[in-house]
Amino acid sequence: AQSVTQLDSHVSVSEGTPVLLRCNYSSSYSPSLFWYVQHPNKGLQLLLKYTSAATLVKGINGFEAEFKKSETSFHLTKPSAHMSDAAEYFCVVIPGGNYQLIWGAGTKLIIKP
Amino acid sequence: DAGVTQSPTHLIKTRGQHVTLRCSPISGHKSVSWYQQVLGQGPQFIFQYYEKEERGRGNFPDRFSARQFPNYSSELNVNALLLGDSALYLCASSTRDSSYNEQFFGPGTRLTVL
Numbered sequence: 460a461q462s463v464t465q466l467d468s469h470v471s472v473s474e475g476t477p478v479l480l481r482c483n484y485s486s487s488y489s490p491s492l493f494w495y496v497q498h499p500n501k502g503l504q505l506l507l508k509y510t511s512a513a514t515l516v517k518g519i520n521g522f523e524a525e526f527k528k529s530e531t532s533f534h535l536t537k538p539s540a541h542m543s544d545a546a547e548y549f550c551v552v553i554p555g556g557n558y559q560l561i562w563g564a565g566t567k568l569i570i571k572p
Numbered sequence: 573d574a575g576v577t578q579s580p581t582h583l584i585k586t587r588g589q590h591v592t593l594r595c596s597p598i599s600g601h602k603s604v605s606w607y608q609q610v611l612g613q614g615p616q617f618i619f620q621y622y623e624k625e626e627r628g629r630g631n632f633p634d635r636f637s638a639r640q641f642p643n644y645s646s647e648l649n650v651n652a653l654l655l656g657d658s659a660l661y662l663c664a665s666s667t668r669d670s671s672y673n674e675q676f677f678g679p680g681t682r683l684t685v686l
């Protein structure tokens with residue numbers, strides 16, 4: 460069965476320090492992977508996506524993620540956190556040949572001043 | 573440019589009632605998808621429509637139905653509401669029917685069932 464596991468429900472970092480949000484997936488097929496961000500009272504926004512091209516994917520707002528097939532991981536990183544990064548982040552997988560997006564439970568990112 | 577719009581923004585219903593939620597996609601987008609997001613969880617896929625045809629259905633009971641109109645707007649209908657249907661209902665549009673294309677989300681409709 461296909462699934463997505465976000466390993467941390469909450470991550471708290473100080474402004475200016477690195478961010479790491481962890482995501483592991485299971486898929487029987489070559490997957491496509493996404494990260495979405497949801498700010499309070501705003502719609503979901505696509506941060507970045509991996510679709511079998513380069514394994515290191517750069518997204519908006521300085522975020523990037525690396526696809527590691529051997530570890531079945533797609534962790535999201537940012538070198539320096541900003542207060543505006545405070546939001547909920549979702550890792551999403553599309554198993555190959557399927558229309559259905561499978562969402563992780565989300566990680567709430569808290570930025571301390 | 574207008575993004576995806578949804579109406580109403582909030583809705584309160586009682587058990588057993590039915591509800592209709594509406595979504596207008598971004599101009600030029602022909603695909604609409606619906607998701608249910610229960611508090612503290614990620615969105616769950618309900619339906620995808622493309623060119624007025626159902627292209628995908630998630631694991632939801634038959635009480636949930638949807639349709640897409642010639643102008644590509646969409647309605648989600650839920651009959652015989654249960655307390656567990658309380659959630660944020662999200663609509664997303666994209667240019668094509670493949671989920672590999674970026675989906676643009678509306679702000680959602682918050683449904684509360686009492």
